[in-house]
Amino acid sequence: MSSAPDEPAGSAPASGEIVHIVGARPNFVKAAPVVDALERRGARQSVVHTGQHYDDRMSAVFFRELGLPKPDVDLGVGSGSHAEQTAALMIGLEREFTSRSPGRVVVYGDVNSTVAAALVAAKLHIPVAHVEAGLRSFDWTMPEEVNRRLTDQLSGLCLATSPEAVGHLADEGIPVDRVHLVGNPMIDTLLGNLDGFDVGELRGRLELPERYVAATLHRPANVDDPDIVARLVARLHEVADQVDVVMPVHPRGRAAFEAAGLGDHPRVHLLEPLGYLDFVTLVRGSTAVVTDSGGVQEETTILRVPCLTLRPNTERPVTITHGTNRLTVSSELPGLVSKILVGDSFGRPAVADIPPLWDGQAGERIATILTNE
Numbered sequence: 081m082s083s084a085p086d087e088p089a090g091s092a093p094a095s096g097e098i099v100h101i102v103g104a105r106p107n108f109v110k111a112a113p114v115v116d117a118l119e120r121r122g123a124r125q126s127v128v129h130t131g132q133h134y135d136d137r138m139s140a141v142f143f144r145e146l147g148l149p150k151p152d153v154d155l156g157v158g159s160g161s162h163a164e165q166t167a168a169l170m171i172g173l174e175r176e177f178t179s180r181s182p183g184r185v186v187v188y189g190d191v192n193s194t195v196a197a198a199l200v201a202a203k204l205h206i207p208v209a210h211v212e213a214g215l216r217s218f219d220w221t222m223p224e225e226v227n228r229r230l231t232d233q234l235s236g237l238c239l240a241t242s243p244e245a246v247g248h249l250a251d252e253g254i255p256v257d258r259v260h261l262v263g264n265p266m267i268d269t270l271l272g273n274l275d276g277f278d279v280g281e282l283r284g285r286l287e288l289p290e291r292y293v294a295a296t297l298h299r300p301a302n303v304d305d306p307d308i309v310a311r312l313v314a315r316l317h318e319v320a321d322q323v324d325v326v327m328p329v330h331p332r333g334r335a336a337f338e339a340a341g342l343g344d345h346p347r348v349h350l351l352e353p354l355g356y357l358d359f360v361t362l363v364r365g366s367t368a369v370v371t372d373s374g375g376v377q378e379e380t381t382i383l384r385v386p387c388l389t390l391r392p393n394t395e396r397p398v399t400i401t402h403g404t405n406r407l408t409v410s411s412e413l414p415g416l417v418s419k420i421l422v423g424d425s426f427g428r429p430a431v432a433d434i435p436p437l438w439d440g441q442a443g444e445r446i447a448t449i450l451t452n453e
Contacts (some may be wrong), residue, residue: 096183098450100122102159103130103193106266106375108142108209109356110188113268113443114450115148121451126152128176129180130169130193146269162192162223169196177204183211186452187235190228199419204235209450211265213238214245215374215395224374225395232253237453239446241396242435262445263437266378269356271440276357278315279365288326288349292317293417293422294366295327302372302390303333308342311410312390313340316370318414320347323367325419328354368420370413382434386420388413402435 089215093336098118102111104372111127118125143150153170157165160316173196177185185201187194194210201208212234217225229252232238240246241264249259282288293315303309328351329337337343343350354362363369363379368386371377377396380387381403390409398403408416437445 091165096124098125098182098184098186099177099180099182100125100127100186100188101130101193102151103169104189104191105142105356105375107188107191108148109269109375110144110265111186112274113148113265114186114446117443117447118450121447123447123451124199126180126248127183128152128173129154130157130196130247131158138331139225150377150417151264156413157193166192166196169193170200174201175198176236177201177206180382182206184453186211186450187231188212190215190224190231192223193229195221195227195231198231198234207453208235209237209239209446210235210263211239211446212213212241213259214242214247214249216245216248217393217395219393228395238361238450239449241438241442242396260449261437262449263439263442264378264441265433266448267324267382267438268443270360270379270382273357273360277361277362279362282358282361283365286326286351286364288362289324291367292324292326292365292390293368293370293377294362295325296329296330297370297371297372298330298332298392299372299391303336306336308331309336309408312340315410315413316342316348317345319370319417320345322414322417323347324349325370326351326366328352328359328362337451339403365369368417380404382438388416398435402433 081255100115101112103110107260108447109274113343127149152275157168157172169192178198183199184207187197188211198208210231213235215228219225232249232254236258238259239251240259241263246259246261261347291358295305316325325346330353343349362378363385368388369376370388372390374396377389377394379385381399384404387405389405390410391407394407
């Protein structure tokens with residue numbers, strides 16, 4: 081068991097402005113209900129967009145759709161290697177925090193913006209709150225695993241989405257008074273927009289078939305090795321022999337999938353990245369989802385759509401016990417989709433209830449903690 085200091089730099093109660101750090105599309109979805117709840121309390125806050133995701137379809141559209149205020153600052157860091165991007169983020173954030181002197185920095189998830197902000201804030205003795213603390217894949221080849229573990233060690237408030245996340249933090253020696261089980265703000269956003277997920281309208285606008293499998297893949301393990309991509313494309317083509325496959329193509333994997341001929345199958349529909357409302361509508365209307373995304377595992381859990389996750393592990397096991405998620409490998413995809421198409425119920429949750437506190441009130445709980453600390 082590793083130990084953590086009882087009082088990390090910046091763990092003292094905060095006063096002054098709350099600064100939210102967002103950098104990639106999952107951050108925006110998680111931050112929206114927290115920002116909204118704090119706004120209703122009259123809290124002084126600002127949003128700093130690091131620009132880790134900078135394309136309109138990966139960034140600005142989310143602000144418009146989720147009602148997030150226009151960022152007070154956009155650092156415009158952009159892409160690069162992990163070292164280049166994290167270094168640029170730290171330089172920009174140090175400058176921002178020094179001039180702004182926030183009372184607390186709130187970080188979300190596990191992207192490079194998250195750990196960069198936590199490191200800079202801790203060194204400046206600014207309290208850090210980590211939303212989505214305690215998730216663990218135990219896979220150190222994932223950059224996200226490095227980011228989330230370091231961020232939790234630096235955070236004075238660890239705001240967890242699930243009971244097992246609380247357990248992981250305890251195992252790592254995080255003092256209990258720094259840990260709060262708050263639920264999942266991403267689910268707040270999902271539940272708050274249910275009326276906007278019009279499957280019929282999306283099918284008509286994008287000319288989609290009645291029955292389809294939605295796919296979204298971007299993690300290095302699935303898109304960086306041309307041989308792995310070629311095998312994955314072959315399996316997706318076998319799926320498309322049975323049912324149409326609709327895939328918004330993440331910029332990170334576009335070149336690899338195009339080179340492997342993913343779009344050559346007549347029943348594979350490749351789309352540009354979608355905004356939040358369109359993407360979740362696509363998922364809601366699908367027969368099944370093929371993904372390597374953590375957030376999609378959570379969304380399908382609530383929407384009760386069978387989810388085939390192309391990973392050997394997940395930091396969100398609650399999506400397997402309480403949801404419709406199943407870990408798999410590409411060679412299994414055609415057979416599993418065949419079973420889903422004939423009504424196999426493998427995706428039925430082992431536990432009938434939704435995960436604890438995934439009730440649409442996580443943003444309120446987080447705002448209460450941030451304003452009472």
